Amino acid sequence: MESLASLFDAVQSDCDRAVWSRGVELARGESVQVESRDRREIVLRVVGKAGRVAPQVTLHLADEAWECSCASVDDPCEHVAAAVIALRREKKTGAALPDQAERMGRLVYLLRDQGGALVLERAVEFDGKRTP
Numbered sequence: 001m002e003s004l005a006s007l008f009d010a011v012q013s014d015c016d017r018a019v020w021s022r023g024v025e026l027a028r029g030e031s032v033q034v035e036s037r038d039r040r041e042i043v044l045r046v047v048g049k050a051g052r053v054a055p056q057v058t059l060h061l062a063d064e065a066w067e068c069s070c071a072s073v074d075d076p077c078e079h080v081a082a083a084v085i086a087l088r089r090e091k092k093t094g095a096a097l098p099d100q101a102e103r104m105g106r107l108v109y110l111l112r113d114q115g116g117a118l119v120l121e122r123a124v125e126f127d128g129k130r131t132p
Ligand SMILES: [Zn+2]
Pocket: 055, 068, 069, 070, 071, 072, 077, 078, 079, 080
């Protein structure tokens, strides 16, 4: 996977140093989880503090491009940095990153209109079932 190495370099060289070191911190432990991966694209979740929504990072291997769902002004942000750091570690050590789908359900937020008021519902989606 040559493309992962070049993506790593691209993220690192574009990354602010302080942001990168936050990424290193995040990449420790099991906070980076894989949602899906194929040859062109890897989707990961960076799980932070409990109760917070885990930002979703998408890495486009072929284009050396990345996206993150967080609101950070940093590009790349610490989540993207954490994702490439964790993936590189995985490749070096051979220890696979935790697969999110196997570990836990997905947290989903549903916004709906109830008599003119917006209601936010939080649910855990697991195995296709939603539990509020
Ligand atoms: Zn982010």
